[in-house]
Amino acid sequence: MQDDLLFDRPLVEKYDRPGPRYTSYPTAPQFHAAFAEDDYRAAAERSNRAEMPKPLSVYVHIPFCESLCYYCACNKIITHNTTRAAEYLEWLKQEIRVQGALFDESRRMTQLHLGGGTPTYLSNAQLGELMTALDEVFHFAPAAEREFSLEVDPRTVTPEQIHELHALGFNRLSFGVQDFDREVQKAVNRLQSEEQVVELVQASRDAGFQSVSWSCLN
Numbered sequence: 001m002q003d004d005l006l007f008d009r010p011l012v013e014k015y016d017r018p019g020p021r022y023t024s025y026p027t028a029p030q031f032h033a034a035f036a037e038d039d040y041r042a043a044a045e046r047s048n049r050a051e052m053p054k055p056l057s058v059y060v061h062i063p064f065c066e067s068l069c070y071y072c073a074c075n076k077i078i079t080h081n082t083t084r085a086a087e088y089l090e091w092l093k094q095e096i097r098v099q100g101a102l103f104d105e106s107r108r109m110t111q112l113h114l115g116g117g118t119p120t121y122l123s124n125a126q127l128g129e130l131m132t133a134l135d136e137v138f139h140f141a142p143a144a145e146r147e148f149s150l151e152v153d154p155r156t157v158t159p160e161q162i163h164e165l166h167a168l169g170f171n172r173l174s175f176g177v178q179d180f181d182r183e184v185q186k187a188v189n190r191l192q193s194e195e196q197v198v199e200l201v202q203a204s205r206d207a208g209f210q211s212v213s214w215s216c217l218n
């Protein structure tokens, strides 16, 4: 009887198949060969010619992580070789210039999200370099109009670094917190104490972050 309550076979079978990742828009299945580079360039041009061109929203993916969390379905590279991140940053800056050339200079970037992987795999100096490159090309909106967020793995930052992230221009944070149960943490290969997370949340509040959330992913 108890088993019937705990194990709903039709429900398990209903979701026992790959589904689209819900964290990105458009979701991965909506990318297909029928919408090619020319279509993308034309869409960007149309958006520039709109009567009231919209502000810009940019997502930047930082794919590196120091260790693997067993539940993770993100696009990531597990490595301790930080030179790979430095090399990636150079390619990223080139991509930013290519993308930025598609959009009118009069448009302003109001929304930014850094996801991963682990965005804080990059040092704060590298994140500063990235922010400068984005601002040069996409032109940040005035601070009051911005929603600039990043995903933070609590194992990778100190309270001091949280303050530095705010100084770099971020005003929203999402901490990766899956479970505070030590046994669960061991099972998913992700050990981080409750005290560590509470300390960082407090630092975020002290630094002036407008929004602090928890996610089970990053």
Ligand code: SF4
Residues within 6 Å of the ligand: 064, 065, 067, 068, 069, 072, 073, 074, 076, 116, 117, 118, 153, 176, 217, 218
């Ligand atoms: S959950 Fe986050 S930190 Fe863990 S492997 Fe996935 S992207 Fe990396």
